Amino acid sequence: MSIVKINVLTVPAEQREVLEKRFASRAGSVENSDGFEWFELLRPVEGTDQYLVYTRWRDEAAFQAWMEGPMKSAHQGGGDRPKPAASGSEVWSFEVVQQAAPKGA
Numbered sequence: 241m242s243i244v245k246i247n248v249l250t251v252p253a254e255q256r257e258v259l260e261k262r263f264a265s266r267a268g269s270v271e272n273s274d275g276f277e278w279f280e281l282l283r284p285v286e287g288t289d290q291y292l293v294y295t296r297w298r299d300e301a302a303f304q305a306w307m308e309g310p311m312k313s314a315h316q317g318g319g320d321r322p323k324p325a326a327s328g329s330e331v332w333s334f335e336v337v338q339q340a341a342p343k344g345a
């Protein structure tokens with residue numbers, strides 16, 4: 241089954257809009273990576289000030305290949321890189337052990 245890699249971004253309240261705008265104009269290149277399955281930017285509603293960048297991949301090798309190549313250009317932002325909106329980040333790794341989708345979907 242797939243693996244999940246979540247980049248956990250700590251974002252101060254006043255930087256939320258900046259972060260979301262940056263993702264709104266993201267490179268859009270991850271969609272073309274071999275083994276890429278899903279991406280979601282998750283905005284915290286309560287209990288945390290951490291945004292989750294949820295990504296799901298066919299396997300660890302597919303994620304590593306993206307990290308070593310396209311990920312770098314997808315994170316450059318072009319030209320002068322603005323001050324990061326996030327004050328911290330860490331990556332969480334998971335294996336999918338069960339999953340379900342609505343019937344007929």
Ligand code: HEM
Binds near residue numbers: 246265
């Ligand atoms: C130092 C750590 C990181 C920070 C602060 C960070 C922050 C960001 C930001 C602000 C963007 C929006 C585009 C931009 O402005 O560059 C972005 C894009 C993205 N990030 Fe990260 N990121 C980091 C590492 C990672 C890691 C390890 C992953 C994988 C789990 C990840 C997954 C993604 C994805 C999938 C996109 C969209 C790329 C695309 O559209 O092709 N990021 N990241």
